[in-house]
Amino acid sequence: MKKVIETEKAPTPVGPYSQAIQTGNLIFLSGQIPIHPTTGEVVTGDVGQQTRQVLDNLKGILESQGLGMDSVVKVTVFLKDIRKFNQMNEVYKTYFPSLPPARSTIEVSGLAKDVDVEIEAIAAIS
Numbered sequence: 078m079k080k081v082i083e084t085e086k087a088p089t090p091v092g093p094y095s096q097a098i099q100t101g102n103l104i105f106l107s108g109q110i111p112i113h114p115t116t117g118e119v120v121t122g123d124v125g126q127q128t129r130q131v132l133d134n135l136k137g138i139l140e141s142q143g144l145g146m147d148s149v150v151k152v153t154v155f156l157k158d159i160r161k162f163n164q165m166n167e168v169y170k171t172y173f174p175s176l177p178p179a180r181s182t183i184e185v186s187g188l189a190k191d192v193d194v195e196i197e198a199i200a201a202i203s
Contacts, residue, residue: 086137088112091189097138099202104142108155108197109134110189124161124193128168131196136172139200148200149178155195159184165194 082097087109090096097106111120111130114137120130136146156165162182170177178198188195 082138082142084138084141086114086141087134088114088117097142099142102202104139104144104148104200104202106135106138106198106200108153108195109138110192110195112190119190119192124156124158124164125168127192127194128165128196131194132169132172135196135198142202144200144202146172147176148202149173149198150201151199152178152180153197154180154182155185155188156182157185157188157193161193 078100080099081095082099082104084096087096090107091112094107097104109131111127112118112134113120113130114134120127132146135149139145139148154165154169156162159182
């Protein structure tokens with residue numbers, strides 16, 4: 078059985094998908110791009126600023142379920158330019174200061190709304 082998770086703490090989906098799905102003790106968070114949840118506008122700026130908004134969106138979804146970033150067990154980062162990895166990573170590590178989750182980082186040729194970063198995650202409910 079699956080439960081659809083919706084919250085105003087993250088942007089409304091821009092397509093036919095859910096912000097997150099819970100099944101059992103796992104929550105699968107859809108890829109987030111740097112859209113501000115209140116304005117619906119893409120956050121512009123460098124990849125660091127975009128990464129911060131993306132991670133805030135993921136954090137908002139988790140908080141809506143009473144969880145924190147420490148519940149994340151796997152992350153996939155999609156970067157439009159792998160040369161910006163260090164900029165993304167500097168912001169990313171502030172959200173996972175200890176016991177960071179497993180992670181993959183992949184360079185892609187393009188992302189929705191022409192943003193520089195998208196991040197998806199899997200969280201475990203303890």
